[in-house]
Amino acid sequence: HAIADVILGKVSPSGRLSMTFPYTEGQEPLYYAHLSTGRPQDGSQHVGRFVSRYIDAPTAPLYAFGYGLSYAQVDYGDIQLEKGQLKAEDTLKFSIxxxxxxxxxxxxxxxxxxxxxxxxxxxxxxxxxxFKKVVLAPHSKQIVTFAIPAVHFSFYDNQGESILEPGTFHLFVGTNSEDVTSVEFEIRQ
Structure with a gap:
């Protein structure tokens, strides 16, 4: 009955992918949290040199991490930060x-x-x-709020210690890892 409800349009599907799907096996390993190569995907001072791309396939995945199909059209507004500068003991609060x-x-x-x-x-x-899963009624808007402690923006160094370094960060919010809106914030000591 569940499959029939989706096929007949009684229910809009809402599942999301837990992995990235490549166009071709030549793109593997392909995942959303990859490290930067230092070579941009497009543009260079020397056209065609020092870029990261495939000759016979796109560099983007076929389906990004978190991608999902639905009958609904959901649009995201701009990210509204409570404040753009934080200390290590603060919490980043924002809404969209x-x-x-x-x-x-x-x-x-x-x-x-x-x-x-x-x-x-x-x-x-x-x-x-x-992430948060919210229920949106037809033709409606909802403000989704988040509160993320600054310690969640830390990383482990080569000695296995969790450190939170001051500096600039980019925050991305969206329906999957590729289709996002972004804003910059800063953590100070």
């Missing part, structure tokens, strides 16, 4: 408006990622730090 502009009720998974721009050790381009 999520809009369902369709005729279906939707269970939307709002995903939060971040990137440490200036860490002493190379960091993944994105790390999942939080």
């Amino acid at each position: 408006e999520v809009t369902n502009s369709s005729d279906w009720e939707q269970k939307e998974t709002v995903q939060v990622y971040f990137h440490d721009d200036v860490a002493s050790l190379v960091q993944p381009v994105k790390r999942l730090v939080d």
